[in-house]
Amino acid sequence: MEITLPRQQKLASELRRLRWTTIVAPVAFIMLLEFAQRSTADSLWRSPLGFVVTLLLVTAGAGFFALSVFRQIARFEARAAKRSAQIEALNRLAAATSENLDLATTVGRGLDQIVAATGADASLVCRLFADEEEHTAIGSRGFSPAVMQRIQRAKLAEDVIASEVVRSGQPVRFGNVLSDPDVRAISTKEGIMSGVSVPLMCSGAVNGIVVVAYRREYRFDDDDYAFLHGVGQHLGLAIHNAELYDASVAQNRELSALLDVQAATSSSLDLDDVLARALSAVTKLTRADEGEIWLSSGDGLVLHCRADAVNEPLLDITHSPHGKGLLGRATVTGKTIRVVAGEPDFNDALTARGYRVCCAVPLCFRGSSVGVMVLAASEASSMSRRSELSLLDAIGDQIAPAVENANLHRKIQEVSIMQERERISREMHDGMGQILGYVNTQVLAVRKLLDSGNTVTALEELRHLDAAARSLYADVRDNILALRSAPGEQGFTAALAEYITSYREMFGIDAVLEVAPEVERVRRTPTCEIQLIRIVQQALSNVRQHAVATSVQTRLSVDCDTLVVEVSDDGAGFDPEALPATGRPRFGLQMMRERAQAAGGTFDIESHVGRGTRVVVRMPIER
Structure with missing residues (x-):
């Protein structure tokens, strides 16, 4: 993709003026000399002294004219070479932007082109998060790591240069804002003496900032601004494409997360197994270090499942009254609640274990709360974006029906067990009970036969009893096998x-x-x-x-x-x-x-x- 700068038109105009100058200036000099000769005595110019004066004037004029022309040509050549290098740099940057969706790679190549084309001592690119009014450094050349670390999710309101660039959509030179103590302190520490911040644009909106800095005095000309404007357009497009790509990846990741949680919650109907699988899936998919699931009971919430069975409970309690604390807020609002260290609802037990972020995710089914999932993380930026919180809400909406299904399954099993016990008791009464009743009756009959001395009939009845006992024994074994x-x-x-x-x-x-x-x-x-x-x-x-x-x-x-x-x-x-x-x-x-x-x-x-x-x-x- 070839790129041309609007400034080339101005260069062509200057070259045309130079050509006319080389024509007009000699003619004007000759006419001036002729006028001088005609204005003075003719004998003066015809004398040896006049000849010497004329020769010196012609030589000086021709030399001055040649030096001026050569100097101008050299200046034009330098500007043309500079612009050619800038155009080539923009072409390479355009190719990198169109070939690669990886933002870090594109920004790295862009910074290399900026430093090479401008001779800058340091350069930096920031990505703008307009909704949060924050910006983050995503690549640099020549700046210390401290500068990169300082500009991580930094508020625009706290950065004079960045806020002015975003507000105006125009480049801002460092010299214009060095009166600000923070800017002056950073510039002094980095040894920066001059520089400019240029907006990165896409579809007319600022979505980033590129900083070009020098550790010497440097005057930015129109060509520099034009080049940095082109860089801003390409890097702005690269950031826009990366945002679309990241959004696509995030959507796929969220869909995969929901599918993983769904698979975990649908793989079993045992409540303990369902919650353990779901919690394991959630902690792996998010940046949480530990998690718990609390279920609603008659008088509040009860801790039911923990991802880490070794440590103590996250909140240092196992029962929470309805509507109290972080868990109560989540159940009342029906939305994920995120708290950080230092806030009132941030539990002291979390602080003691080194956690800096805690999220309470409500588990709601058909408008009713069935529990709360608690996630804790040691990284301050964990679970901070709206998309992450929305994903947690969606995960909670999937876990809640699984909890209800598991509870319903347990109740059905309990009813089935009761019904089965009733059927077994009827079978034993109507089956084994009849045989035992027959055995009891026959024993009485045999006793009477023996008392009356009728042993032959008694032996016959005993054989019948033996057969009944064997049949009963087989039935008992059969029933035991069936129950197992x-x-x-x-x-x-x-x-x-x-x-x-x-x-x-x-x-x-x-x-x-x-x-x-x-x-x-x-x-x-x-x-x-x-x-x-x-x-x-x-x-x-x-x-x-x-x-x-x-x-x-x-x-x-x-x-x-x-x-x-x-x-x-x-x-x-x-x-x-x-x-x-x-x-x-x-x-x-x-x-x-x-x-x-x-x-x-x-x-x-x-x-x-x-x-x-x-x-x-x-x-x-x-x-």
Whole structure:
């Protein structure tokens, strides 16, 4: 990209004047000499003395004219070389601006071009943050690190030169503001004797400042200002492009952060696990050194989770009353509250541990506060930008529903456990209770038979009691095995596979589990999983007790939006219509049907005498 300076037009005009001067000046000199000759005695100019005088005048005039012309040409050549170097520097800077989005690289190249083209002893570029009315040094050449450190998020109101450049949009020479004590002190310490601050412009607005300084007296001419104006345009564009690039990167980072937090909060329904994962993700994504999550309770907030389990609580407390302190302000306002060391709500415990910033992020769900996330950092600039605080608000909005879901899941599990206990008590009463009642009755009958001396009948009844006791023992083992098999952390299909393996080893029946791949990809509620496992256990128990089967297959598959569970055996089978109105077979089938209906599903049974039995359960699922 070629760059031309407007000042070239002025240079061309001066060259045209020089050409005319070289034509007009000799003619004017000759005419003046001729006038002098005509104005004096003719004999004077014809004498030897007149000849010498004429020769000296012509020689002096020609020499003076030649020296003036050569000096002017040399000055033009120097200016042309300077402008050519400035144009070349601007071209290189324009190329760097268009080729690279990295602001530090572009600014570094720009500073090198400025120093090389102007011969400056030091140069510095600052980036302007208009919303915060601050500026930050982002690159320098020749200045001490102390100057760079001083201009970090520095307020414009505290910098006379920077504020004047931003206000006027025009260059400001150091000499014009050396009356200010701060400017004079910095200039003296750095050895600066002259310099200028030039605005960096983009779309008519100032977005930065470039400083050019000399440790000697230097007069800035129009060419210097024109060159620095061009530099300001290119670096201003570079800053604008970098801002767009940084905004894009920040948006991607925020989106990635939200996705990471979402993944952390959706990976589990256990409250402790959800909060630990979420807090770990947040502390990694932000510049926080430590974090805590507090949850609402009846009389306030209670500390529930800490990212660092080794140290003491951040706020040195584990309970906070409603509406009190930093946590109370966050829950009342519903917005992230940021406090720094020295402010009233900044806890002394934070100061003692070296933290300088603390943020309280409300966790709100449907307008109600469910808790507060507290983050602390030792770096004073941490979590200071509006975008960072907005990101924390968005993260809080994601964690709050996860907390509610985990609480709801816990409540559902508690209800499911109570319902399961009720069903187990009914099964024990109607199943084992009947057998134990039969055993008790038979024991009394055997006792009477023995008292009457009828030992043959008594032995027969004892054999019946032995069979009942063995059946009861098998039922107890079966129930214990069933109670041990629950989805838990291992998952639904893993728990089912473990149960069927133990069933095969315990009872000697060839039991096989077949699971279609798509089963693992569907979502199931905890109630659905528990009921399905209990139905399969009851079906296999029926096979053991009544089917006289050698093998049984359990199949899990997906049919559209339905999870299908089939249990089929090669046993004796039966006529479903001929079952007694009461008793264990009828009771077991009824319990399976009730479990399927409780989870929103259906239960069907197919059986024929001599051709085995097939139980089919269908449960609705969510993709």
